[in-house]
Amino acid sequence: xxxxxHFGPSALPFILVAPQIIITVIFFIWPAGHALxxxxxxxxxxxxxxxxxxxxxxxxxxxxxxxxxAFQRTFMFSILVASISMGFALMLAAMADRIVKGAMTYxxxxxxxxxVAPVAAGALWVFMLDPTLGIMTYxxxxxxYEWNHKLNxxxxxxxxxxxxxxxxxxxxFLFFLAGMQAIPKSLIEAAAxxxxxxxxxFWTIIFPLLSPTTFFLMVVNVVYAFFDTFGIIHAITxxxxxxxxxxxxxxxxxxxxxxxxxxSSAVQSVILMGIVISLTVLQFRYxxxxxxx
Amino acid sequence: xxxxxPMVTLISHIVLILGVLTIAFPIWITFVAATHDAVRMxxxxxxxWPGGMFFENLEQALxxxxxxxxxxxxxxxxxxxxxxxLMIACGKIAISLLSAFAIVYFRFPFxxxxxxxxxxxxxxxxxxxxxxxxxxxxxxxxxNTYWGLSIPLIASATATFMFRQTFLTIPDELLEAARxxxxxxxxxFKDILLPMSRTNIAALFVILFIYGWNxxxxxLLVTTDRDMYTIVMGIKQLLEAAEQAPEWNIIMMTTLLAxxxxxxxxxxxxxxxxxxxxxxxx
Numbered sequence: 001x002x003x004x005x006h007f008g009p010s011a012l013p014f015i016l017v018a019p020q021i022i023i024t025v026i027f028f029i030w031p032a033g034h035a036l037x038x039x040x041x042x043x044x045x046x047x048x049x050x051x052x053x054x055x056x057x058x059x060x061x062x063x064x065x066x067x068x069x070a071f072q073r074t075f076m077f078s079i080l081v082a083s084i085s086m087g088f089a090l091m092l093a094a095m096a097d098r099i100v101k102g103a104m105t106y107x108x109x110x111x112x113x114x115x116v117a118p119v120a121a122g123a124l125w126v127f128m129l130d131p132t133l134g135i136m137t138y139x140x141x142x143x144x145y146e147w148n149h150k151l152n153x154x155x156x157x158x159x160x161x162x163x164x165x166x167x168x169x170x171x172x173f174l175f176f177l178a179g180m181q182a183i184p185k186s187l188i189e190a191a192a193x194x195x196x197x198x199x200x201x202f203w204t205i206i207f208p209l210l211s212p213t214t215f216f217l218m219v220v221n222v223v224y225a226f227f228d229t230f231g232i233i234h235a236i237t238x239x240x241x242x243x244x245x246x247x248x249x250x251x252x253x254x255x256x257x258x259x260x261x262x263x264s265s266a267v268q269s270v271i272l273m274g275i276v277i278s279l280t281v282l283q284f285r286y287x288x289x290x291x292x293x
Numbered sequence: 294x295x296x297x298x299p300m301v302t303l304i305s306h307i308v309l310i311l312g313v314l315t316i317a318f319p320i321w322i323t324f325v326a327a328t329h330d331a332v333r334m335x336x337x338x339x340x341x342w343p344g345g346m347f348f349e350n351l352e353q354a355l356x357x358x359x360x361x362x363x364x365x366x367x368x369x370x371x372x373x374x375x376x377x378x379l380m381i382a383c384g385k386i387a388i389s390l391l392s393a394f395a396i397v398y399f400r401f402p403f404x405x406x407x408x409x410x411x412x413x414x415x416x417x418x419x420x421x422x423x424x425x426x427x428x429x430x431x432x433x434x435x436x437n438t439y440w441g442l443s444i445p446l447i448a449s450a451t452a453t454f455m456f457r458q459t460f461l462t463i464p465d466e467l468l469e470a471a472r473x474x475x476x477x478x479x480x481x482f483k484d485i486l487l488p489m490s491r492t493n494i495a496a497l498f499v500i501l502f503i504y505g506w507n508x509x510x511x512x513l514l515v516t517t518d519r520d521m522y523t524i525v526m527g528i529k530q531l532l533e534a535a536e537q538a539p540e541w542n543i544i545m546m547t548t549l550l551a552x553x554x555x556x557x558x559x560x561x562x563x564x565x566x567x568x569x570x571x572x573x574x575x
Contacts, residue, residue, distance in 0.1 A: 027426055031426040119525050127323065138339070
């Protein structure tokens with residue numbers, strides 16, 4: 001951590017860390033602590049009396065079927081987003097790893113959606129699948145399927161999943177490709193000499209050796225689906241129809257800023273913090289171990 | 294390549310090209326929509342080939358906007374986004390460089406305590422603490438200001454970690470040599486550490502610029518004044534207006550404008566982008 005050769009104690013290091021620490025305390029630790037504190041309080045309807053109730057707010061929340069529904073939905077949503085975007089990216093990366101000429105050109109053409117803002121990604125897809133005008137809606141209509149995500153909850157979910165996965169393919173592709181290029185070529189050559197075809201080599205050598213990358217990406221994708229997709233959902237469905245796409249982050253925003261139920265929103269924030277902390281710990285513990293096979 | 298199998302290579306290319314087309318298709322449709330006039334954009338089926346109205350739409354999107362939304366162009370929103378993205382990127386880099394320098398090169402009381410305090414920010418993305426943070430910003434009177442937009446997003450554990458990592462790889466002999474030559478801590482920082490971390494700073498800047506430009510939830514909360522809207526919020530405004538009177542050509546032009554700066558950064562600074570992405574996420 002500390003350099004063997006370093007500067008002695010003085011006021012300078014305190015001045016150097018001060019900006020970072022001040023911002024952290026004012027905008028991170030204080031608000032988070034406040035949310036934690038608020039989540040243990042109950043306020044009467046007129047805001048006159050507040051009472052310390054320990055975990056009652058949490059109990060109320062976990063009895064609320066809307067909240068449990070949002071929980072389930074968030075899990076389904078993040079699993080779908082993670083598996084679709086990772087599957088697609090893995091396939092493309094395996095192909096790009098095989099070819100010698102042009103791999104970098106393909107990389108350029110595949111990674112740019114990373115830079116597209118979630119709201120913009122939402123706008124692109126909602127335009128293509130607009131129930132009356134959308135070009136894909138028209139194509140689906142030609143196939144005899146009537147698409148209307150404004151009425152059908154499953155279609156709304158499908159739409160936000162596709163838009164979210166589309167944006168995340170770039171990131172996954174980049175990491176899968178880097179992971180594959182780090183695998184020693186001698187292993188693959190040895191397998192080829194033993195007569196293993198490309199598919200067999202992929203499943204018995206490349207895929208197992210990629211498992212650290214895969215695990216890392218899984219955590220990153222779940223975090224992405226949990227938190228960064230707010231813009232996509234806000235742009236496309238606003239959580240509707242009938243809450244079909246209301247995930248946890250959206251519910252925190254909706255209950256707090258639209259419904260003005262600050263108490264419940266604080267409790268939900270605390271639960272989300274718990275989820276982020278466990279995911280981060282998972283990721284760090286794992287990375288420290290650096291599993292090898 | 295391990296072996297010569299032209300068929301497999303051909304299939305690889307075909308799959309990749311299909312993948313690229315799938316990924317790019319929405320952008321193509323967006324671009325096409327941005328080149329037609331409003332009348333064409335309500336006739337089913339919508340066009341698949343560009344029309345000739347690109348510059349007219351560009352002018353309308355930038356300067357006039359559409360009826361029913363803000364009624365303003367999005368030119369000033371681009372400027373707001375730029376200011377916010379630059380403030381976030383530069384601010385994060387500056388404070389992380391300083392704190393990483395202090396943590397790696399100084400022995401002082403509470404050093405590890407500070408380190409863990411910074412680490413905590415990693416676990417508290419703005420999405421999970423929106424309401425209490427909003428209250429703090431409101432109490433400080435920072436709503437509708439560039440400061441309110443950027444400062445709460447500036448503290449960053451990842452950037453601090455990355456610089457810490459970079460500094461740890463710099464040989465100790467450099468500090469010894471600098472000391473013998475009579476350099477103080479700040480001179481060492483300015484003349485040796487900064488030049489040696491130049492590429493890392495650039496790589497991080499690319500990532501943070503994209504991060505800052507694409508912020509959505511936070512600007513949505515702290516700006517109520519139209520003058521402070523960012524371009525990403527502008528898209529949402531137009532989408533809401535589209536519920537009544539869809540002017541998709543202008544909406545899609547605005548979306549293109551919002552995507553262009555960060556996408557250009559990724560494409561033209563690809564090397565730095567990849568470096569930044571792989572190093573901050575470790």
